[in-house]
Amino acid sequence: MSKALMAAASLYNDQRFLSKSELRIYRNKIRRQRIVRRQRVTLALVIAMILFAMIFVVSTLVSDAASDDYTPEYKYYGSITVGVGDTLWDIASDNISWTHYDTVEDYISEICSINHVEEEEIFAGDNLVIPYFSTEFK
Numbered sequence: 029m030s031k032a033l034m035a036a037a038s039l040y041n042d043q044r045f046l047s048k049s050e051l052r053i054y055r056n057k058i059r060r061q062r063i064v065r066r067q068r069v070t071l072a073l074v075i076a077m078i079l080f081a082m083i084f085v086v087s088t089l090v091s092d093a094a095s096d097d098y099t100p101e102y103k104y105y106g107s108i109t110v111g112v113g114d115t116l117w118d119i120a121s122d123n124i125s126w127t128h129y130d131t132v133e134d135y136i137s138e139i140c141s142i143n144h145v146e147e148e149e150i151f152a153g154d155n156l157v158i159p160y161f162s163t164e165f166k
Contacts, residue, residue: 101127101161105142112152116140125161 108119120135129135140147142157150156 099163110154116147
């Protein structure tokens with residue numbers, strides 16, 4: 029394509045050199061493109077809102093709520109006195125709640141943490157705070 033032909037083609041695409049009817053056709057084309065774009069955006073928003081509403085309804089209906097026979101257990105702290113010959117292992121074994129602790133070691137580590145002691149540091153006559161669980165709200 030020659031330079032003159034390129035210049036003529038660029039003038040043809042310039043709005044300043046279009047006739048009134050060509051200008052009207054060009055503006056109508058731009059207007060239709062805007063309308064179509066607006067309709068697509070509106071359609072996408074409507075679909076997104078419908079999907080959000082459906083997800084919300086489904087998640088509301090399928091809830092992870094507890095069953096009606098659920099009884100809450102509350103965590104309390106009690107105090108015991110260490111007797112002669114008692115070890116932390118014996119005390120923990122007697123008072124552990126297996127539904128809340130996986131192992132006796134977990135329970136012992138919580139007792140040590142609460143009382144700020146090491147496992148070997150308990151003596152007869154010491155008072156220890158131990159956690160326990162009860163369904164009764166006190």
